[in-house]
C-alpha cells in the first residue's frame with residue numbers, strides 16, 4: 001500500500017550531512033522527512049571517521065609516548081588489540097543507531113526507514129522494510145545526501161576476491177596476519193597505520209610516486225618515513241595488474257606490473273570513492289544515474305529550483321565537517337527561499353554560499369606523523385594563477401616541538417598571496433599538528449592580513465610558535 005504525505009523538505013540519506021540539513025530546516029520551522037536505508041549516522045559514524053579514528057588514537061598516543069624519555073620504557077609492548085577494538089566498537093555505537101534516531105525525533109524530523117528514490121520533480125518514494133511505500137512530496141526542497149561508496153578498480157580477478165573496502169577495514173574483528181593495501185591516499189595511509197600497529201604485516205602498493213598526492217609533496221615523504229619505521233612495506237610506482245583468490249577465501253595473490261606475485265591474508269582496496277546515486281531515480285528528473293551531482297554555492301543542483309545535493313555526493317570536499325558546513329549553508333538557503341527572501345547572500349563568504357569549499361577546506365590525516373592542511377597547496381595556488389611565495393620551516397626547530405618529543409620531525413609551509421598579503425594555504429606534518437590546524441583555517445578563511453597575523457602571538461613553548469617562525473621567515477624575504 002502506498003501512503004502519500006507532504007513535507008516542506010525531504011532529505012534522502014541520513015548520514016552526518018543529511019542529519020545536519022534536517023537540523024537546519026527544522027530549526028527554520030520547516031516540516032522535514034528523512035529517508036535512510038541503512039543506519040542513521042551514515043558511513044562516518046559506523047564505517048569511516050569514528051571507527052577509524054578510534055583505531056588510530058591509541059596508535060598515535062603510544063607513538064608520542066615512545067618518544068618521551070621517562071615514559072618510553074613503559075610503552076614498548078604491543079597494543080592491547082582487544083581493548084582497542086572494544087573501544088572502536090563503542091565509538092561506532094556498536095553499529096546501533098537508536099541514539100541518532102532519538103535525536104532526529106527530538107528535533108521533530110519524521111524518519112522513514114528504507115531505500116528512497118526520486119520519482120519526478122519534488123517526489124521521493126521511500127520503500128519500507130515490510131514492503132510498504134511512502135510517496136513523499138516536498139513543497140520546497142528535496143536534498144540528496146546519499147554519500148559515497150568505495151570504488152573497486154577494474155583489475156582482473158578483483159571482483160570475486162572479496163577484498164576489503166573501507167567498511168571492512170574499519171569494522172574488522174581481528175588483525176589479518178598479512179594485509180596488502182592498494183592505494184596511497186587517506187584511507188590507505190590511515191588503515192596501514194592502524195593495522196600495522198594492531199599486529200598485521202602491512203604492504204602498501206601505490207601506483208604513483210608518493211603517498212597523499214593531493215597534499216604538499218613533503219607530507220607524503222614524512223608519512224612514508226613514519227610508516228616504514230613502523231614496519232610497513234611501502235612500494236611506490238607499483239601497479240597491481242591482477243588479483244587471484246579462488247572461491248574468494250584463503251590467501252589472496254596480487255600480480256604486479258613486473259610479474260612479481262605477492263601473497264596476503266587480506267587485501268584492502270583504497271582507491272577513491274563513487275557517488276551513491278546509481279539507483280536513486282535521477283533519470284526521473286533528467287539527471288544521469290551514477291553521476292556526481294554538480295551544485296552551485298548554495299548546494300542547489302544546477303538547472304533545478306528544488307533539488308539540492310549536499311555532502312560527499314556533490315564531490316566538493318569528501319569530508320564530514322565540510323559536508324556539515326554545506327548542510328548549514330543549504331539549510332539556510334532552503335529556509336530563505338521558502339520564506340521568499342528576495343535576495344539571498346550568495347556572494348563570496350555570504351550566509352548562503354559554501355565559499356570555504358573553494359578556499360579553506362581543512363583536513364587532518366591521523367597518521368604518525370599527523371598531516372594537517374587547509375586551503376591551497378603551492379602547486380594548486382600556482383595552477384590557479386595566483387602570484388605566490390611558499391614559506392617553509394622545519395618544525396623540529398620550534399622549542400615547543402622539542403619539548404613535545406625527542407627527535408621531533410616535521411615541516412610546515414604557508415603559501416602567501418603576494419598581491420593581497422594573505423595566506424592561501426597552510427600545511428603541517430609532524431606529531432600533534434592536528435590540533436594546530438584550526439589556527440590556520442581561521443587565518444585562511446578570515447583572509448587575515450599578514451601584518452595582523454604578526455600580532456597573533458603564539459604561546460611559549462608550544463608547537464604553535466611555528467606561526468612566529470613562518471612569519472619571521474616571510475619578513476626576512
Ligand SMILES: Cc1cc2nc3c(=O)[nH]c(=O)nc-3n(C[C@H](O)[C@H](O)[C@H](O)COP(=O)(O)OP(=O)(O)OC[C@H]3O[C@@H](n4cnc5c(N)ncnc54)[C@H](O)[C@@H]3O)c2cc1C
Nearest residue numbers: 013015017037042043044048049116147311312318319320
Ligand atoms: C575510512 C574513512 C575514514 C574517514 N575519516 C574521516 C575523518 O576522519 N574526517 C572526515 O571529515 N571525513 C572522513 N571520512 C569521510 C567521511 O566519512 C564522509 O565525508 C562523510 O561520511 C560524508 O557524509 P555524507 O552524509 O555525505 O555521506 P554518508 O556518511 O555516506 O551517509 C549517506 C547516507 O545515505 C544513506 N543512503 C544512501 N542511499 C540511500 C537511499 N537510496 N535511500 C536512503 N538512504 C540512502 C546511506 O545509508 C548513508 O547512511 C572518512 C571516510 C572513510 C571512507
Ligand SMILES: NC(=O)c1ccc[n+]([C@@H]2O[C@H](COP(=O)([O-])OP(=O)(O)OC[C@H]3O[C@@H](n4cnc5c(N)ncnc54)[C@H](O)[C@@H]3O)[C@@H](O)[C@H]2O)c1
Nearest residue numbers: 153183184185186187188207270271272273318364365366
Ligand atoms: N582523515 C580524513 O579526513 C579522512 C580519512 C579517510 C578518508 N577520508 C576521505 O575519504 C575519501 C576517500 O579516501 P581514499 O583514500 O579512498 O581516496 P583518495 O582519493 O584520497 O586516494 C585514493 C588513491 O588511490 C589511487 N588510485 C586510484 N585508482 C587506483 C588504482 N586503480 N590502482 C592503484 N591506485 C589507485 C589514487 O591515485 C589516490 O592516490 C577522501 O577523499 C578523503 O577526503 C578522509
